[in-house]
Amino acid sequence: MPSKNFWILLPTALLLTAALSAQMAPTLTVAPIPTVKVKKGGSAVVSLKASLPAGYHANSNKPTEAYLIPLTLKWTGGPLRLETISYPKPTMEKYSFSEKPLSVVTGEFAIATTFKAPADAQSGPASQTGTLRYQACDNRACYPPKNVPVSVVVSVE
Protein backbone atom coordinates (compact mmCIF):
# COMPACT_ATOMS: atom_id res chain seq x y z
CA MET A 1 0.00 0.00 0.00
CA PRO A 2 1.60 3.30 -1.05
CA SER A 3 2.26 5.76 1.76
CA LYS A 4 0.71 9.21 1.98
CA ASN A 5 3.99 10.66 0.73
CA PHE A 6 3.58 8.64 -2.45
CA TRP A 7 0.33 10.44 -3.22
CA ILE A 8 2.11 13.76 -2.86
CA LEU A 9 5.29 12.79 -4.70
CA LEU A 10 3.60 11.15 -7.70
CA PRO A 11 1.74 14.21 -8.98
CA THR A 12 4.75 16.40 -8.18
CA ALA A 13 6.98 14.16 -10.28
CA LEU A 14 4.47 14.16 -13.11
CA LEU A 15 4.17 17.93 -13.02
CA LEU A 16 7.94 18.38 -13.06
CA THR A 17 8.28 15.97 -15.97
CA ALA A 18 5.67 17.85 -17.96
CA ALA A 19 7.23 21.20 -17.14
CA LEU A 20 10.73 20.08 -18.09
CA SER A 21 9.63 18.47 -21.33
CA ALA A 22 8.23 21.80 -22.46
CA GLN A 23 11.69 23.37 -22.31
CA MET A 24 13.62 20.75 -24.26
CA ALA A 25 14.31 20.36 -27.96
CA PRO A 26 11.73 18.22 -29.73
CA THR A 27 12.29 14.49 -29.64
CA LEU A 28 11.05 12.28 -32.40
CA THR A 29 9.67 9.07 -30.94
CA VAL A 30 9.61 5.76 -32.75
CA ALA A 31 7.05 3.15 -31.74
CA PRO A 32 8.30 -0.39 -31.07
CA ILE A 33 8.08 -2.45 -34.22
CA PRO A 34 6.34 -5.84 -33.90
CA THR A 35 8.29 -8.95 -34.84
CA VAL A 36 8.28 -9.55 -38.59
CA LYS A 37 7.98 -13.08 -39.95
CA VAL A 38 9.43 -13.79 -43.37
CA LYS A 39 10.07 -16.94 -45.36
CA LYS A 40 13.41 -17.63 -47.00
CA GLY A 41 13.29 -16.07 -50.46
CA GLY A 42 10.18 -14.10 -49.48
CA SER A 43 9.50 -10.41 -48.85
CA ALA A 44 8.34 -8.49 -45.80
CA VAL A 45 7.26 -4.94 -45.19
CA VAL A 46 8.36 -3.21 -42.00
CA SER A 47 6.37 -0.15 -41.01
CA LEU A 48 8.19 2.27 -38.75
CA LYS A 49 5.80 4.60 -36.97
CA ALA A 50 7.25 7.86 -35.71
CA SER A 51 5.87 11.04 -34.24
CA LEU A 52 6.95 14.61 -33.55
CA PRO A 53 5.46 16.82 -30.86
CA ALA A 54 2.86 19.39 -31.92
CA GLY A 55 4.34 22.66 -33.20
CA TYR A 56 7.44 21.05 -34.68
CA HIS A 57 8.25 19.75 -38.13
CA ALA A 58 11.06 17.78 -39.72
CA ASN A 59 12.23 18.11 -43.29
CA SER A 60 10.81 15.43 -45.56
CA ASN A 61 13.03 12.98 -47.41
CA LYS A 62 13.09 15.41 -50.32
CA PRO A 63 13.42 18.93 -48.90
CA THR A 64 12.74 21.84 -51.20
CA GLU A 65 16.08 23.49 -50.43
CA ALA A 66 19.48 21.87 -50.90
CA TYR A 67 20.81 23.12 -47.55
CA LEU A 68 18.11 21.34 -45.53
CA ILE A 69 18.81 17.98 -43.93
CA PRO A 70 16.39 15.30 -45.17
CA LEU A 71 14.59 12.65 -43.17
CA THR A 72 16.49 9.43 -43.88
CA LEU A 73 16.24 5.85 -42.74
CA LYS A 74 19.32 3.69 -43.15
CA TRP A 75 19.28 -0.02 -42.42
CA THR A 76 22.74 -1.07 -41.46
CA GLY A 77 22.62 -4.63 -40.18
CA GLY A 78 20.53 -7.80 -40.12
CA PRO A 79 19.65 -10.87 -42.10
CA LEU A 80 17.32 -9.19 -44.62
CA ARG A 81 18.20 -7.45 -47.87
CA LEU A 82 16.80 -3.97 -48.41
CA GLU A 83 14.50 -3.59 -51.40
CA THR A 84 12.77 -0.21 -51.10
CA ILE A 85 12.03 2.51 -48.55
CA SER A 86 8.79 4.49 -48.88
CA TYR A 87 8.83 7.76 -46.99
CA PRO A 88 5.64 9.49 -45.85
CA LYS A 89 3.96 11.88 -48.22
CA PRO A 90 5.21 15.33 -47.20
CA THR A 91 3.06 18.38 -46.66
CA MET A 92 3.98 21.79 -48.02
CA GLU A 93 4.00 24.27 -45.15
CA LYS A 94 4.83 27.96 -45.09
CA TYR A 95 6.79 29.24 -42.10
CA SER A 96 7.74 32.72 -41.01
CA PHE A 97 11.38 32.02 -41.85
CA SER A 98 10.81 30.65 -45.35
CA GLU A 99 9.89 32.59 -48.44
CA LYS A 100 8.48 29.48 -50.08
CA PRO A 101 6.55 26.56 -48.55
CA LEU A 102 8.79 23.78 -47.25
CA SER A 103 8.36 20.05 -47.75
CA VAL A 104 7.96 18.68 -44.23
CA VAL A 105 6.51 15.93 -42.07
CA THR A 106 4.61 16.66 -38.88
CA GLY A 107 2.80 14.74 -36.16
CA GLU A 108 2.57 11.00 -36.70
CA PHE A 109 3.98 9.44 -39.83
CA ALA A 110 5.14 6.05 -41.07
CA ILE A 111 8.06 4.85 -43.16
CA ALA A 112 7.60 1.52 -44.93
CA THR A 113 10.60 -0.63 -45.78
CA THR A 114 10.38 -3.65 -48.05
CA PHE A 115 12.94 -6.34 -47.32
CA LYS A 116 13.72 -9.62 -48.99
CA ALA A 117 15.01 -12.63 -47.13
CA PRO A 118 17.82 -14.31 -49.05
CA ALA A 119 17.14 -17.96 -49.93
CA ASP A 120 20.14 -18.95 -47.87
CA ALA A 121 19.27 -16.81 -44.84
CA GLN A 122 19.75 -18.44 -41.48
CA SER A 123 16.50 -19.60 -39.86
CA GLY A 124 15.37 -18.14 -36.57
CA PRO A 125 15.06 -14.73 -34.95
CA ALA A 126 17.56 -11.94 -35.58
CA SER A 127 17.71 -8.18 -35.30
CA GLN A 128 17.49 -5.85 -38.26
CA THR A 129 18.98 -2.52 -37.21
CA GLY A 130 19.21 0.94 -38.63
CA THR A 131 19.18 4.65 -37.96
CA LEU A 132 16.52 7.28 -38.53
CA ARG A 133 18.02 10.73 -39.05
CA TYR A 134 15.95 13.88 -38.82
CA GLN A 135 16.31 17.58 -38.27
CA ALA A 136 13.46 19.46 -36.64
CA CYS A 137 12.40 23.08 -36.40
CA ASP A 138 9.51 25.07 -35.06
CA ASN A 139 8.26 28.33 -36.48
CA ARG A 140 11.19 30.37 -35.17
CA ALA A 141 14.14 28.08 -34.46
CA CYS A 142 15.82 24.90 -35.64
CA TYR A 143 17.46 22.12 -33.67
CA PRO A 144 20.52 20.04 -34.51
CA PRO A 145 20.03 16.87 -36.54
CA LYS A 146 19.54 13.74 -34.49
CA ASN A 147 20.01 10.04 -35.14
CA VAL A 148 17.53 7.60 -33.65
CA PRO A 149 18.54 3.93 -33.56
CA VAL A 150 15.81 1.62 -34.83
CA SER A 151 15.54 -2.12 -34.50
CA VAL A 152 13.10 -4.85 -35.43
CA VAL A 153 13.16 -8.54 -34.62
CA VAL A 154 12.79 -10.61 -37.77
CA SER A 155 11.99 -14.26 -37.73
CA VAL A 156 13.20 -16.09 -40.81
CA GLU A 157 11.30 -19.31 -41.43
Add this chain to the structure above:
Amino acid sequence: MPGHIIVVTVKIFRIALLGFTAVALGSTIACSQLFTAFEQRTEKRPVKDDKDRKIAPEFELKDAGGKVVHLADYRGKVVVLDFWATWCGPCGIEIPWFVDFERKYKDRGFAVLGVSMDDDGWKAITPFVAEKKINYRVLLGDDKTGDQYGGVEALPTTFVIDRSGRIASVHVGLANKKDFEDAIEKLLDTPADSTAAHSGT
Protein backbone atom coordinates in the same frame (compact mmCIF):
# COMPACT_ATOMS: atom_id res chain seq x y z
CA MET B 1 -22.83 -3.46 -1.64
CA PRO B 2 -20.17 -5.54 0.14
CA GLY B 3 -17.54 -3.51 2.01
CA HIS B 4 -14.53 -4.75 0.07
CA ILE B 5 -16.11 -3.77 -3.26
CA ILE B 6 -16.70 -0.26 -1.94
CA VAL B 7 -13.07 -0.05 -0.82
CA VAL B 8 -11.79 -1.22 -4.22
CA THR B 9 -14.13 1.17 -6.03
CA VAL B 10 -12.94 4.08 -3.92
CA LYS B 11 -9.32 3.15 -4.59
CA ILE B 12 -9.89 2.97 -8.35
CA PHE B 13 -11.73 6.28 -8.27
CA ARG B 14 -8.93 7.83 -6.24
CA ILE B 15 -6.25 6.63 -8.67
CA ALA B 16 -8.27 7.75 -11.71
CA LEU B 17 -8.89 11.17 -10.16
CA LEU B 18 -5.24 11.55 -9.28
CA GLY B 19 -4.13 10.55 -12.75
CA PHE B 20 -6.61 12.88 -14.43
CA THR B 21 -5.63 15.78 -12.19
CA ALA B 22 -1.92 15.23 -12.79
CA VAL B 23 -2.34 15.00 -16.57
CA ALA B 24 -4.57 18.06 -16.66
CA LEU B 25 -2.25 20.14 -14.50
CA GLY B 26 0.83 18.90 -16.33
CA SER B 27 -0.67 19.77 -19.71
CA THR B 28 -1.68 23.20 -18.45
CA ILE B 29 1.81 23.92 -17.18
CA ALA B 30 3.44 22.57 -20.32
CA CYS B 31 1.16 24.65 -22.56
CA SER B 32 1.65 27.78 -20.50
CA GLN B 33 5.41 27.32 -20.58
CA LEU B 34 5.37 26.82 -24.33
CA PHE B 35 3.23 29.92 -24.66
CA THR B 36 5.61 31.84 -22.43
CA ALA B 37 8.56 30.61 -24.46
CA PHE B 38 6.94 31.86 -27.65
CA GLU B 39 6.08 35.15 -25.96
CA GLN B 40 9.66 35.53 -24.80
CA ARG B 41 10.90 34.89 -28.28
CA THR B 42 8.63 37.46 -29.86
CA GLU B 43 8.69 40.16 -27.21
CA LYS B 44 11.05 43.08 -27.49
CA ARG B 45 14.43 42.30 -26.01
CA PRO B 46 15.68 45.41 -24.27
CA VAL B 47 19.34 45.81 -23.58
CA LYS B 48 20.06 44.66 -20.03
CA ASP B 49 21.03 47.22 -17.43
CA ASP B 50 24.76 47.44 -16.73
CA LYS B 51 24.40 45.73 -13.38
CA ASP B 52 22.61 42.74 -14.92
CA ARG B 53 25.18 42.03 -17.61
CA LYS B 54 27.55 39.10 -17.25
CA ILE B 55 30.90 38.68 -18.92
CA ALA B 56 30.56 36.68 -22.15
CA PRO B 57 32.51 33.41 -21.83
CA GLU B 58 35.90 33.44 -23.53
CA PHE B 59 36.40 31.00 -26.41
CA GLU B 60 39.05 29.90 -28.84
CA LEU B 61 37.74 28.99 -32.28
CA LYS B 62 39.17 28.91 -35.78
CA ASP B 63 38.08 30.93 -38.77
CA ALA B 64 38.03 29.76 -42.41
CA GLY B 65 41.73 30.53 -42.77
CA GLY B 66 42.62 28.41 -39.74
CA LYS B 67 43.42 31.45 -37.63
CA VAL B 68 42.62 31.09 -33.94
CA VAL B 69 40.15 33.70 -32.77
CA HIS B 70 39.42 34.65 -29.16
CA LEU B 71 36.47 36.71 -28.05
CA ALA B 72 38.96 38.83 -26.09
CA ASP B 73 40.38 39.97 -29.46
CA TYR B 74 37.20 42.01 -29.80
CA ARG B 75 37.27 43.71 -26.40
CA GLY B 76 36.37 47.37 -26.89
CA LYS B 77 33.97 46.56 -29.71
CA VAL B 78 30.27 45.86 -29.72
CA VAL B 79 29.92 42.28 -30.94
CA VAL B 80 26.99 40.33 -32.32
CA LEU B 81 27.83 36.69 -31.62
CA ASP B 82 25.53 34.56 -33.72
CA PHE B 83 25.29 30.78 -33.29
CA TRP B 84 23.90 29.43 -36.55
CA ALA B 85 24.03 26.53 -39.03
CA THR B 86 23.67 26.18 -42.77
CA TRP B 87 20.66 23.88 -42.31
CA CYS B 88 18.83 26.41 -40.16
CA GLY B 89 16.14 28.29 -42.08
CA PRO B 90 15.57 31.06 -39.49
CA CYS B 91 19.34 31.68 -39.40
CA GLY B 92 19.19 32.36 -43.13
CA ILE B 93 16.70 35.16 -42.50
CA GLU B 94 18.95 36.89 -39.96
CA ILE B 95 22.26 36.54 -41.82
CA PRO B 96 21.52 39.33 -44.35
CA TRP B 97 20.72 41.61 -41.38
CA PHE B 98 24.14 40.88 -39.91
CA VAL B 99 25.79 41.50 -43.29
CA ASP B 100 24.05 44.86 -43.29
CA PHE B 101 25.12 45.66 -39.69
CA GLU B 102 28.73 44.72 -40.41
CA ARG B 103 28.84 47.09 -43.36
CA LYS B 104 26.98 49.88 -41.55
CA TYR B 105 28.69 49.85 -38.14
CA LYS B 106 32.13 48.32 -38.74
CA ASP B 107 33.88 51.68 -38.59
CA ARG B 108 32.27 52.58 -35.27
CA GLY B 109 33.81 49.69 -33.36
CA PHE B 110 31.43 46.89 -34.21
CA ALA B 111 31.83 43.32 -35.43
CA VAL B 112 29.69 40.30 -36.14
CA LEU B 113 31.04 36.86 -35.33
CA GLY B 114 29.12 33.95 -36.82
CA VAL B 115 29.73 30.68 -34.98
CA SER B 116 28.62 27.83 -37.21
CA MET B 117 27.43 24.67 -35.47
CA ASP B 118 27.56 22.57 -38.65
CA ASP B 119 28.82 19.04 -38.05
CA ASP B 120 30.15 18.95 -41.61
CA GLY B 121 32.49 21.87 -40.93
CA TRP B 122 33.93 24.09 -43.64
CA LYS B 123 32.78 21.74 -46.39
CA ALA B 124 29.24 22.92 -45.66
CA ILE B 125 30.06 26.43 -44.45
CA THR B 126 32.37 27.75 -47.20
CA PRO B 127 29.90 27.53 -50.13
CA PHE B 128 27.13 28.92 -47.92
CA VAL B 129 29.27 31.91 -46.90
CA ALA B 130 30.01 32.60 -50.57
CA GLU B 131 26.38 32.25 -51.60
CA LYS B 132 25.11 34.56 -48.87
CA LYS B 133 28.00 37.00 -49.44
CA ILE B 134 28.80 36.98 -45.73
CA ASN B 135 31.16 39.87 -45.04
CA TYR B 136 31.85 39.14 -41.38
CA ARG B 137 34.08 36.60 -39.67
CA VAL B 138 32.72 33.07 -39.47
CA LEU B 139 34.10 30.59 -36.96
CA LEU B 140 33.63 26.85 -36.67
CA GLY B 141 31.86 26.24 -33.37
CA ASP B 142 31.96 23.23 -31.12
CA ASP B 143 29.89 21.77 -28.31
CA LYS B 144 32.24 23.15 -25.68
CA THR B 145 31.60 26.71 -26.81
CA GLY B 146 27.88 26.04 -27.07
CA ASP B 147 27.88 24.70 -23.52
CA GLN B 148 29.76 27.76 -22.27
CA TYR B 149 26.94 29.88 -23.66
CA GLY B 150 24.23 27.94 -21.85
CA GLY B 151 23.99 24.87 -24.08
CA VAL B 152 23.03 26.51 -27.35
CA GLU B 153 20.58 24.12 -28.94
CA ALA B 154 17.92 26.21 -30.65
CA LEU B 155 19.37 28.05 -33.64
CA PRO B 156 19.75 30.88 -34.22
CA THR B 157 20.84 31.98 -30.76
CA THR B 158 22.45 35.39 -30.78
CA PHE B 159 24.26 37.33 -28.08
CA VAL B 160 24.81 41.07 -28.29
CA ILE B 161 27.99 41.89 -26.37
CA ASP B 162 28.96 45.36 -25.18
CA ARG B 163 32.35 47.05 -25.48
CA SER B 164 33.33 45.64 -22.08
CA GLY B 165 32.75 42.05 -23.18
CA ARG B 166 29.47 41.67 -21.30
CA ILE B 167 26.27 40.10 -22.63
CA ALA B 168 23.78 42.90 -23.13
CA SER B 169 21.00 40.89 -24.78
CA VAL B 170 20.21 37.36 -25.89
CA HIS B 171 17.92 36.35 -28.71
CA VAL B 172 16.79 32.72 -29.04
CA GLY B 173 15.14 31.87 -32.35
CA LEU B 174 14.31 34.22 -35.17
CA ALA B 175 14.44 37.73 -33.77
CA ASN B 176 13.54 41.17 -35.03
CA LYS B 177 16.01 43.24 -37.06
CA LYS B 178 15.02 46.46 -35.33
CA ASP B 179 15.62 44.96 -31.87
CA PHE B 180 19.17 44.13 -32.90
CA GLU B 181 19.70 47.51 -34.46
CA ASP B 182 18.36 49.37 -31.42
CA ALA B 183 20.66 47.37 -29.14
CA ILE B 184 23.70 47.92 -31.36
CA GLU B 185 23.08 51.68 -31.63
CA LYS B 186 22.64 51.99 -27.89
CA LEU B 187 25.79 50.00 -27.11
CA LEU B 188 27.89 51.81 -29.70
CA ASP B 189 27.02 55.08 -27.99
CA THR B 190 28.25 53.75 -24.65
CA PRO B 191 31.97 53.71 -23.87
CA ALA B 192 33.59 50.60 -22.42
CA ASP B 193 33.48 50.25 -18.66
CA SER B 194 37.10 49.74 -17.68
CA THR B 195 36.13 47.86 -14.53
CA ALA B 196 33.77 45.42 -16.23
CA ALA B 197 36.34 43.46 -18.17
CA HIS B 198 37.75 42.01 -14.99
CA SER B 199 34.54 41.36 -13.11
CA GLY B 200 32.98 37.93 -13.20
CA THR B 201 33.99 35.13 -15.54
